[in-house]
Structures are given as structure tokens and as C-alpha cells.
Amino acid sequence: MKFRxxxxxxxxxFAEVDAQKRAARRAGEDVVDLGFGNPDIPSPPMxxxxxxxxxxxPRNHRYSASRGIPNLRKAVxxxxxxxxxxxxxxxxxxxxxxxxxxxLAHLMxxxxxxxxxxxxxxxxxxxxxxxxxxxxAEVRRVPxxxxxxxxxxxxxxxxxxxxKPRVILTSFPHNPTTACVEIDFFERLVEFAHTHGxxxxxxxxxxxxxxxxxxxxxxxxxxxxxEVGVELYTLTKGHSMAGWRVGFAxxxxxMIGALAKLKSYLDYGTFQPIQIAAIIALNEGDxxxxxxxxxxxxxxxxxxxxxxxxxxxxxxxRGTMFAWAPLPERYRDAGSLDFALExxxxxxxxxxxxxxxxxxxxxxxxxxxxxxEHRIRQAVRSIRxxxxx
Numbered sequence: 107m108k109f110r111x112x113x114x115x116x117x118x119x120f121a122e123v124d125a126q127k128r129a130a131r132r133a134g135e136d137v138v139d140l141g142f143g144n145p146d147i148p149s150p151p152m153x154x155x156x157x158x159x160x161x162x163x164p165r166n167h168r169y170s171a172s173r174g175i176p177n178l179r180k181a182v183x184x185x186x187x188x189x190x191x192x193x194x195x196x197x198x199x200x201x202x203x204x205x206x207x208x209x210l211a212h213l214m215x216x217x218x219x220x221x222x223x224x225x226x227x228x229x230x231x232x233x234x235x236x237x238x239x240x241x242x243a244e245v246r247r248v249p250x251x252x253x254x255x256x257x258x259x260x261x262x263x264x265x266x267x268x269x270k271p272r273v274i275l276t277s278f279p280h281n282p283t284t285a286c287v288e289i290d291f292f293e294r295l296v297e298f299a300h301t302h303g304x305x306x307x308x309x310x311x312x313x314x315x316x317x318x319x320x321x322x323x324x325x326x327x328x329x330x331x332x333e334v335g336v337e338l339y340t341l342t343k344g345h346s347m348a349g350w351r352v353g354f355a356x357x358x359x360x361m362i363g364a365l366a367k368l369k370s371y372l373d374y375g376t377f378q379p380i381q382i383a384a385i386i387a388l389n390e391g392d393x394x395x396x397x398x399x400x401x402x403x404x405x406x407x408x409x410x411x412x413x414x415x416x417x418x419x420x421x422x423x424r425g426t427m428f429a430w431a432p433l434p435e436r437y438r439d440a441g442s443l444d445f446a447l448e449x450x451x452x453x454x455x456x457x458x459x460x461x462x463x464x465x466x467x468x469x470x471x472x473x474x475x476x477x478x479e480h481r482i483r484q485a486v487r488s489i490r491x492x493x494x495x
Contacts, residue, residue, distance in 0.1 A: 111240050114236075114239050114240070115236060115239075119443065119459060119461055119462035120141070120142075120458060120459070120462045122443065122447065123141060123443075123446050123447065123450065123456060123457075123458070123459065124141075124142075126447060126450050126451070127139065127141070127450060127456045130450065130451075130454065135454050136454060137450070137454045137455070137456055138454060138455050138456070138477055138481050138482075138484055138485040138488070139456045139476070139477065140409075140455060140456060140457055140473045140474050140475070140476065140477060140482075140485060141446075141456040141457050141458045141472075141474060142456075142458070142474060142476070143281070143427060143428065143474040143476060144348060144474075144476055145342070145343065145346050145348045145427065145476060146476045146477065146478070147346040147398055147401055148346065149345065149346050149347045149350065149387075150345060150346070150347075150386075150387050150390075150391045150394045152386050152387070152390055152391070153345070153347065153383040153384065153386050153387040153391065154383070156379075156382060156383040156385075156386045157379050157380060157382075157383035160378070160379035160382040160383060161379040163379075166377075166378040166379045166382065167378075168378075169374040169375075170374055170375040170376065170377070170378040170381060171374070171375050172202075172366070172369040172370050172372070172373050172374055172375045173201050173202060173366050173369070173370075173375070174200070174201060174202025174354075174375060174376075174381060175202075175375075175378065175381050175382070176196065176197075177385050178202055178381045178382075178384055178385050178388075179196035179197070179200040179201070179202065179354075180196045181384070181385045181388035181389050182194075182196065182200050182202075182339065182354050182356065182388060183195070183196040183199075183200055184388070184389065185339075185388050186324070186326070186339075186356065188392070189313075189314075189324075190323075190324040190326065190327050191327065192324060192326045192327055194326070194332075194356055194357070195359070198359040198362065198363070199332065199356060199357060199358070199359050199362055200354060200355075200356050200362070201354065201355050201362050201365055201366050201369070202352070202353070202354055202375060202376065202381065203338070203353040203354060203355055203365075203369075204351045204352075204353070204373065204375070204376055205340065205342065205351040205352070205353045206309060206311055206338045206339075206340040206342065206353040207233045207353075208351070208353070209338050209353050209354070209355050209365070210233055210234070210237045210307070210309060210338055211233065211237045211240065212365060212368055212369060212372065213237075213307065213336070213338075213355060213361070213365050214237040214238050214240070214241040214243070214273070214307075215240075215241045215368060216361070216364040216365050216367075216368050217241075217272065217273050217305060217307070217361070217364075218238055218241050218242070218243035218272055218273055219241065219242050219243065220242035220243070221242075221243075221244075221269070222242075222243040222244070222269070222271075222272045222273070223243060223244045223245075223246055223267050223269055223270070223271040223272060224238040224243050224244070224245050224246070224271060224272065224273040224274070224275060225245075225246050225248055225260060225263055225264065225267070225271045225273070225274045225275065226238065226245050226246070226247055226248065226275045227247075227248050227249075227250040227256070227275075227276065227277070227280065228247035228248065228249060228250065228463070228464040228465070228466045228467070229250065229282050229283055229460060229463035229464050229466050229467030229470075230247070230463055230464050231277065231281045231282065231309075231463070232462075232463070234275055234277060234309065235247070235464065238273070238275070243272075243273075246263050246267050246271065247464060247466070248260055248263045249466045250280065250283055250285060250466070251283065251285070251466075252283060252284070252285055252421055252430070254285075256285070256287075256291075257291060257294055257295065260274065260295075260298075261298070264298075264302070264304075270302070270304075271304060272304065272305060273304065273305045273306075273307060274295070274299070274304055274305070274306055274307070275306075275307045275308075275309070276295070276306070276307075276308050276309070276325075277308065277309035277310070277311065278291070278308075278310075278312075278322065278425075279312040279315065279316065279322055279423075279424070279425030279426045280426070281311065281312065281426055281428060282428055282430055282458070282460070282463050282467065282470075282472040283430045283470075284421070284423035284424070284425060284426045284428055284429065284430050286316070286320060286322065286423075286424045286425045287323070288323065289323040289327060289328070292308075292323060292324075292325050292327070292328045292331065293328050295325075296325070296328045296329075296330055296331045296334060296335070299334040299335065300330060300333070300334055304334070305334060305335060305358075305361065306325065306331070306334050306335030306336075307335065307336055307337075307338070308324075308325040308335060308336070308337045308338070309337075309338045310322070310324060310325070310337050310338055310339050310340075311338070311340050311342065311343055312343055312344075312425055312426045312427070313339055313344060314343065314344025314345075314395045314398070314399060315343055315344060315398075315399055315402055315425055315426055315427055316399070316424060316425045317399070317402075317403045317406065317423070317424055317425065318403075318424060320424045320425060322425055324337060325337050325357075326356065326357055331357070332357050332358050332359075333358065334358065335357055335358055335361075336355050336356060336357035336358050336361045336362060337355070337356050337357050338353060338354070338355055338356075339353065339354045339356055340352065340353040340354070341353070341384060341387055341388070343398075343427060344395045344398060344399070345387050345388075345391055345394065345395060345398070346398050347384070347387065350376075350380050350383075350384070351376060351380075352376060352380060352381070352384045402427050402475050404479060405475040405477075405478075405479060405482055406422065406423060406429065406475060407422075408479050408482045408483060408486070409429055409473060409475065409482050409485075409486065410422045410429060412482070412483060412486030412490075413431070413486060413489065415486075415490075416486060416489055416490035416493055416494075417434075417490075417493060418431070418434055418489070418493060420432065427474060427475045427476070428472050428473060428474055428475065429472070429473040429475070430460075430470055430472055431457075431470060431471050431472070431473060432469060432470055433445050433469055433470065433471065434493060438469060441459075441461065441468060441469075442459035442460040442461045442462075442467070442468055442469060442470060442471055443459040443461055443462075445459070445471060446458070446459040446471055449471075449489070449492060452492050452495070453485075453488040453489050453491065453492040454488055455485045455488055455489055455492075457471040457472060457473055458471060458472040458474070459471055460472065
């Protein structure tokens with residue numbers, strides 16, 4: 107039996123690591139899981155309390171609105187004003203999505219079709235590639251590395267493409283590479299989009315996770331950005347509300363309107379008590395976001411500095427909840443999947459193989475900072491013994 111679209115999806119590389127991790131745990135092994143980027147920090151208490159209160163009200167048990175309730179869209183607009191100095195119209199320039207992944211997937215349905223081309227960085231969070239693939243578009247993958255002139259590579263990829271790309275997708279701070287950009291990157295990108303008639307989509311999942319004084323810039327801070335692009339913002343990382351599935355698309359009113367029309371045929375929005383609680387998280391959660399950021403910073407330092415003492419030097423990320431680590435020299439010929447499996451088998455530490463993020467991710471593994479300091483120190487000690495063996 108054959109299925110449409112599904113056959114365009116490759117085997118899930120991470121499944122092999124996940125299977126070995128489950129087997130080890132069934133055998134009684136204590137595995138420190140730094141693979142799957144599933145935030146472990148509790149959600150804001152005031153949001154949890156509001157969720158319980160709102161869920162007890164039967165009026166909130168009915169269908170909601172796929173665009174999101176008005177006060178939630180207003181709270182997003184207020185957050186953008188406070189954090190980025192950006193004014194957006196909550197009626198026409200904001201829509202609630204069921205997490206950023208759902209928003210991106212359906213946005214690509216509205217923006218591209220077979221015969222269109224999208225430019226996407228690689229290594230890549232898988233949905234960045236496959237949202238366009240599932241919409242029938244061709245994806246041109248643009249190599250992205252720490253310290254690269256990624257904008258120059260984007261320009262070259264655009265010039266080398268035929269037909270010319272209709273959409274350019276970016277995501278900074280970047281998962282998995284942790285690459286960060288300054289506002290001048292978006293200024294050049296917006297100017298390019300105006301000149302060449304291309305649409306911009308920026309996945310801003312790590313908007314609130316920047317370290318050492320770095321404040322990730324928003325695409326929408328650039329004058330004229332709303333004329334050519336939209337940004338995806340989410341409560342998953344900064345507010346540590348991963349399972350709540352609350353995200354937003356913000357920006358160009360025509361693109362937002364197209365997504366709203368499509369979603370009106372597909373869903374009735376997130377459970378309304380979740381939306382009500384999300385209003386509280388956005389309006390009252392700025393201090394909590396700072397606490398979450400500090401937790402990830404301490405975990406980052408514990409991991410990176412601990413690995414350095416173990417003889418494995420890796421870059422210290424300026425953003426995200428990850429570390430992107432080149433393989434130790436003597437393991438580079440083996441490849442990232444074999445290294446990740448050996449690390450799991452011999453050190454009881456799970457990481458994500460870089461090749462799972464595309465062929466340009468080969469030669470790296472990704473650490474997710476989703477265990478507490480004590481557990482990360484435990485992982486570092488195990489890795490040190492593994493490297494010294």
C-alpha cells in the first residue's frame with residue numbers, strides 16, 4: 107500500500123538512538139538524555155493556576171477560534187512592543203497556532219505549491235525542510251555553519267536556483283547549530299526580499315534564549331519587514347510551555363490572512379483554557395523568562411566547561427538550549443550516528459547525531475540542555491571516562 111506525501115519523508119535517523127536508549131533503560135541503565143530537546147523546566151506557576159481555574163469553567167469547554175481569542179493576540183502584540191519595540195495589529199498581523207511546527211507547516215501550504223522553490227538552511231530542524239516538501243515545493247538547502255557568511259551563501263543559492271525561490275526560511279538563534287545573527291543580517295535580508303519579490307519566514311523559537319548580553323533580534327524590528335515576511339514566535343522555550351502547544355505567526359497581514367483562511371478549514375484552535383492561561387504567561391511572565399534563561403546559561407557553562415576539562419573543546423553557544431559539538435578528532439571517520447550510539451552504549455549519555463539534521467550536519471552531535479546541573483556533571487564525568495578509555 108502506498109501513501110501520498112509520506113513516501114517523501116526519509117527514515118528518521120534519531121529513531122535508532124531512541125531505540126537503543128529505551129533498551130538501555132529497560133536493562134536498568136541510568137541514561138542521561140541530552141538528545142531530545144524536550145524542556146524539563148516547569149511552566150510558569152501563574153499560568154498553571156490560571157489553566158486550572160479556566161478549565162473548571164464549562165463555558166471554556168466549547169469550540170474556540172482558530173485565529174486565537176482576541177485577548178491572547180493582544181498579549182502577543184504587547185509582548186512584541188515590550189521586547190522588540192515593534193507595533194503589530196492583533197486583528198490583522200497576529201494569529202495563534204497550535205505550536206510553531208503546526209503554524210509553519212500550514213503556512214507553507216499557503217505559500218508554496220509544486221513547482222515553487224524554498225531556500226532553507228542546513229543543518230536544519232526537520233520541519234523547516236519538510237514543511238515545504240509536504241506542500242509539494244522543491245527545497246534548496248543552504249549550508250550553515252558557525253562563523254560562516256550565511257547571507258552570502260543565501261545570495262549564491264538564490265542566484266543558482268531556477269525557478270527563483272518564492273520563500274526564504276531562516277531561524278536564529280538556530281537549532282541545531284546555535285548560530286546567531288545581529289540585526290544587520292535581517293536588514294540585508296529584508297532589502298533583498300523587497301528587491302526580488304521573495305517572501306520571508308523566520309522561525310523565532312529561541313527568541314528569549316540568549317546569553318552573555320546577547321538579545322536575539324526580531325525580523326520585524328527592521329522597517330519594511332512586515333511588507334515581505336512573517337515570524338513564528340512560541341511559548342515553548344522561553345516560557346517552558348512545550349506541551350501546551352501555543353505558538354503565533356506575526357507579521358505581514360496578507361500572509362497572516364492566508365494562514366487564517368486555511369486554518370479555519372482545519373481546526374478550532376487550542377483548548378480555550380490553555381489560551382487564557384497563555385495570556386497570563388505573556389502578560390506576567392517576563393521575569394520567569396529571565397529565570398528560565400539563567401537556568402539554561404548555567405547548564406551551558408556546566409556542559410561546555412566540563413567537556414573542555416575532559417579534553418573536548420566545543421563552542422560556547424550565545425543562544426538556544428543546545429550545544430553543537432564537532433566530533434572528537436579520532437571519531438570523525440566513524441560519523442555522528444556511530445559516535446552517538448557508542449557514547450550511549452559506553453557512557454550512558456544520549457545525544458542527537460548531526461546527520462539527523464541533514465547531510466551538512468555530519469561531523470557533529472547536538473547536546474540538549476534538558477537535564478539539571480547534577481545530571482549534566484554526571485554526563486560529563488561519563489564522557490570523560492569514555493574519551494580516556
